[in-house]
Structure formats: C-alpha cells, structure tokens
Amino acid sequence: MTILKTLAGAALAALLSSLPVRAETPVLRAALQLSGTVNWEADTIRHYGFDEANGFRMEVIDIAGTPAAQIALVGGEVDMIVSDWLWVARERTAGRDVVFIPYSRAVGGLMVQADSAAKSLADLKGQKIGVAGSPIDKSWLILRAYAQKIEHFDLAETTEQVFGAPPLVYKAALDGEVEGALNFWNFGARMQAAGMRTLLTVGKAAEALGLDPQTPLVGYVVRGDILKSHPGLGEAIAAASRQAKNKLSADPAAWERIRPMMRAESDAEFEALKAAFLAGAPGEGAVDEVAAARMLKLMTELGGADLVGDLKELPDGVFHHSGS
Template sequence: MMISRRATLRLAAFGTAAALVPRPSFATAPSFATARVRIGVLKFGTVSWALDTLKQHKFDTANGIDLEIIDFAGEDATNVAMLAGAIDIIVSDWLWVSRQRSEGVDLTLVPYSTAVGAIMVKEVAPILTIIDLKGKKIGVAGGPLDKSWLLIQALARRDHGLDLPATSDIVFGAPPLISEKAMQGELDAVLNFWHFCARLEANGFRRLIGADDAAKALGASGAVSALGYVFHDKWANENSDAVRGFIKASAQAKDLLARSDDEWLRLAPIIRAQGQELAKLRDRYREGIPRRPVAEDAADAGKLYRVLAEIGGDKLVGRAPAMAPGTFWQELPK
C-alpha cells in the first residue's frame, strides 16, 4: 500500500518564495526507529533519477533513514530553503558552497556527479577544434558565469589567445531553448548541460570539447565533481548516522544505475527518453559517477577555483581568492 503525504510549506527569503511538497513514499513506514532526512531537488532534474531508484528499492530504510523528497521549481528556491533551515540536503556546486563558507555559513558538500556540459556541434559541421569557434554563433546555457563556459573560455585564451566572447556571437538562454535552436540550425555550436548534450548526441551532434577536457587541461588530475550533496556542518555533527545512512543509500542507488540497464528502462517515463536517447543518457550518467577519493576531488576543485576566480571575478566567487577550507566534507569518525 502506498502512503500519500502532501504538505506545503511556503517560504519567503531574499524576495524568493518556494513551495515544498513532499513526494509520496514508496512504502509504509518501517517498524524500527529511523531518522527523517529532507532533501530538496528540482522537480524535473537529473538528481530525481537516482532518488527515485533509492526510494523504489528502499535503500533509505535499509540504511536507517526515511528520505523525504521535496520538489522545487528552481535552484534559487532550493538554496533559500537550505539557508533558512527548511530542508536538510540540497544539490549544488562547490563554488556556491565555498562562497557561503567564506561568508560565514557552515555549508559543506559530498561529491554527487562529475558529469558536465560540452560544446556540441552537428556531425557534419566544419568545426574541428576550439579555434574554429572564432566568428561563430554560440549558444550558452546557464549564463555568462556558468562554470563550464568559464573553463572553456580560459582554455581558449591560454592555448590559442582566443577571447571567445569578443570574437564570437554569444547567445545565452535556457537549456531547452538552446538545444532547440541548435536542432533548428540557428546556432553553429552550443554549450549546454550534460543531459541536454547527451540528447543532442543521440540526434546528430558530436562533442567538440567538454568542460571536463578543459578542466584537465587547466590542471585537474582527474574528473572533478560538478555537483554535490550540500548540508550544514552543524546538522551533520548532530545527525552523523543519518548523514552516513544517506550517503550509503545514495551510493547503492548509483551502483544499481551503473550496472542495471533494466533500471534505466524502468526510469524511462521519468527521464522522458527512449531508444538511443535513453542509452546515451544512461552512458553519460554512468561516466559521471564519482570514483576517486574525496581528497583528490577537493584538491582539483581548489585548482580550478583559482582559474574560475581569475576569469569570473567577484561576481562569481565574492572576495575569497581561494576555495574555503571545509568546502568538501571531511567524514566524521565513527
């Protein structure tokens, strides 16, 4: 029997209102004591795929937690809810976490995914290297301070003396619109989020250069997590078993997604993809599962922070010249 729970909390801060609506639970409440963990996510975001798997297979209850998934309409709303203490965990990037720590907020992060965007061009396009982007019309999702865009700009400047914003026609837009314009042939190249890139790959496009390629060229020794699970140090200190339970449950869900094609078929209606498109999303998701020690990830993020701070300036990172200590969570001793 499914339990249907629906509660709405209206939260206003910094002029932003967010509606928090828990998703229905997949199972009746366990008979043993569990810790409730509230995670806020974008309703149609890719994080929902892993969380759906986690709940479907009851990895949360198996690890002593009751995970409550709360949907949000936008990233700003999740950030506001986290800062207000309305939820326990969100997904965000280490740049935001570092900036919050630099300003006195005790947020920290556990790596979630290394999947990042890429410059995409049509298979038949006469664009073979980054230098060929000069003079082209480039669509960019996420805005001028998007990490992937800044990294690719930094590489173009260092290796080719090419200032892409100055020498190309840059068009910013929402990810779906950028992909649509690319499909219609209105853009020569696009930089989009990883899952939009994967869908383009299944529809006649190829990767010119990924943000991960740029990161490695700029000093990273391996794949750097683009996003992580974010929570307060204070909450983690007071709920150490719940944190460990959530991290383990998340790892079990990602492990299942890494090895089971059937699980992806089950998720197809949620992902809204099938056939070659679903397969490409599956493969790119699997490539983005973090597989190296957190200390290495954090060290490389620190290197990239300096690159991003130089090109993005105060608007991106505030006044902190280096990534704040503790941005990546140091697991508590048992």
C-alpha cells in the same frame, strides 16, 4: 493481587529501563527539482530503500530550481539540496555551515552539427554559440580559459554568444540557429542522440588547463548541524547515492522503471542519457582539495565577484570527510 500487580509492573519498568534506547531514524528533507536528472537517483534511492538501509529516510520536496533550493536550505526549511561546491565555499565564507557530499562530476561539452567543418574552438571564430546559463556559467568559463591558454584567442570576443535556458539552447542547436552549443550534460546526450557531435568536452578542456577532471562539481549539500546531530549521516548519504548508481549500472530494469521521468524521445536518446549519467559517477574517497583550490583560482580569475563573491581561497570544511 494488587501487590503482585505492583511488583510485576515495577519489574517490567525496570526491564524496559535497562534496554538500550533505539535512536530514531533521522528524516532528511531534500529540496530537489523533480523534473531534473537528480530525481533519477533520488527516486532510485527511495524505491529500493537505500536510504533506510543506511539508517535515514529521505523525503523529497519538489522545488522550482537551484536558487529556490539554496534559499530554502539557508532558511532552514530543508536539510539537503543539490548544488555545486563553489556555492558551498561562498556560504561557508559567509559563516553558514553547509557541507558538500559528491553526487556527480558529469559536465557537458561544446557540440556542433555532424557535418560542421569545425575541428577546434578557433574554427568557430565569427560564429554564433549557444550557451546554457549565463556569462559566468562554470563550463563556459573553463572553455574560455582553454581558448585563451591553449589556443591563444579570446572565445568571448571572437564569437557571438546566445545565453539561455538549456531547452532553448538545445532547440536552437538542433534548428541550426547557432553553429555551436554548450549545454548541460543531459542535453548534450540528447543532442548527440540527434546526430550532433562533441567538438570539445569541458572535462578535456579542464584537463588541458591542469585541472583534475575527477573533481566533482555537483553534490548533495547538507546542513552542517544535521550532520553533527547524526554522526555517520554523511557517510550514509554517500553510501545510498553510490548504491543507487551501482543498481542503475547493473540492472537494466532499474532504468526501465524510471524511463518515463527521463522523457527520452527515442531508444538512442535513452541509451545516451544512461551512458552519460553513469559516466559522471564520482570516484570513492575524499575530494582532492588541492585540485579544487586550483579550480577555484581559475573561476575567481574569470568569473570574479559575480561568481565567487568575496571568496579568495578554499575555506575549511567544504567537503565532507568520513568521520567528520
């Protein structure tokens, strides 16, 4: 009997050793601001299992904001964050292996009160403008470039700017403390729902400057070593993101499920946020690096070292490509 048991054990061991080894599902630690709009998509991905359907599992860690997320990624504490590709380009120039996978091309616009007499940026000369962010905010720089090259005046010199956090700029605009407001796309949607109108979108300004409005600015930024360790993971992340957007586009119940985290104060605001989010979905296919290089050149001219550091040209490997 002992001999039979030994032979049976040996046969089982031989059988098991002949079976293919199943790769362990990679776990992607994502540092995201759960109060932000990216969580609408991240939560949709996890709820409907679009991550595991594409061969990975997303674990989300709440983080205070983009700077903290960037520090966590560079320090190896997390595998993925959401940031813009200009930061990725700076990091790659500094020798850090991080890669950009498009998430959104949604941008805001300069908004005014519905009864404002302004028809163009020039009509805001001598007035006060609220700007979400800082003087090197990318949307602000694009509007400045538009004013200089298309309307032939300096927007920064001829208006008074009030820089601040998006909620503060939003409140100042609704309260009439500023005559115009440039805010992030989601606050722009809320302002529109509250009765304000768009004077000029950042996308239209970029197009007039010869930039490609289809170039996504914001994306999932992933550590390069993670992508190399798990071939196909980059495509899997992009697929999960696309499937989440498709779900939100086709299924009203998917929006109703996440409506509480959107904090929409009215049905009009809810619908405006939905429309703006979906309108920002990036197209499929590779990012046009020639168009991205043109945008980088403009950002370098206006933002200088404070925005782009020592970056002179678009480095290789910023954007993820299928098979890379």
